[in-house]
Amino acid sequence: MPLVRVYLPLDSSALDGLRRTGELGPAPVLGHAAVPASTRPGLGNDDEEREYAAWSAAATDAAERAAEGERRVVASADVDAAVVRPVTDGETAVELDSVVALPRIASFHIDEQPGGEVADLLWYDVTELDDVIALVTGSKPDA
Numbered sequence: 001m002p003l004v005r006v007y008l009p010l011d012s013s014a015l016d017g018l019r020r021t022g023e024l025g026p027a028p029v030l031g032h033a034a035v036p037a038s039t040r041p042g043l044g045n046d047d048e049e050r051e052y053a054a055w056s057a058a059a060t061d062a063a064e065r066a067a068e069g070e071r072r073v074v075a076s077a078d079v080d081a082a083v084v085r086p087v088t089d090g091e092t093a094v095e096l097d098s099v100v101a102l103p104r105i106a107s108f109h110i111d112e113q114p115g116g117e118v119a120d121l122l123w124y125d126v127t128e129l130d131d132v133i134a135l136v137t138g139s140k141p142d143a
Helices: 012-020 049-063 126-137
Strands: 003-010 028-032 073-080 084-086 093-096 105-111 120-123
Touching: 003 012, 003 049, 012 126, 028 049, 084 126, 105 126, 120 126
Parallel strands: none
Antiparallel strands: 003 028, 003 073, 028 093, 073 105, 084 093, 105 120
């Protein structure tokens, strides 16, 4: 089955749930994806341009979800194309008809410091989930 890269805006409670349960959910999970231009006429045909638009939209949504003083967090995940549904508002907005299991997440993108700009997001490997939580909450999670 083909995979689609989705960008999921997260907050501290979603990160905590991911650490405790090993998944993001419940469904539907809202995010952004570089959907084909044929399904979203406003987007160009350049794959990189569509990827960046989806990533940027997720970073904007993450800023809206972040509590005062928290950093933005975006998870990049590869999910089955069959669970991705475009949403009518926004060029990149999608809903996932399934939870996102931790093994589907490729990486996290987090602000270098609270209140950063889109270009300031740093890359963290999925194995660094505890470090990402510590950066967002200011403390190490319980083991």
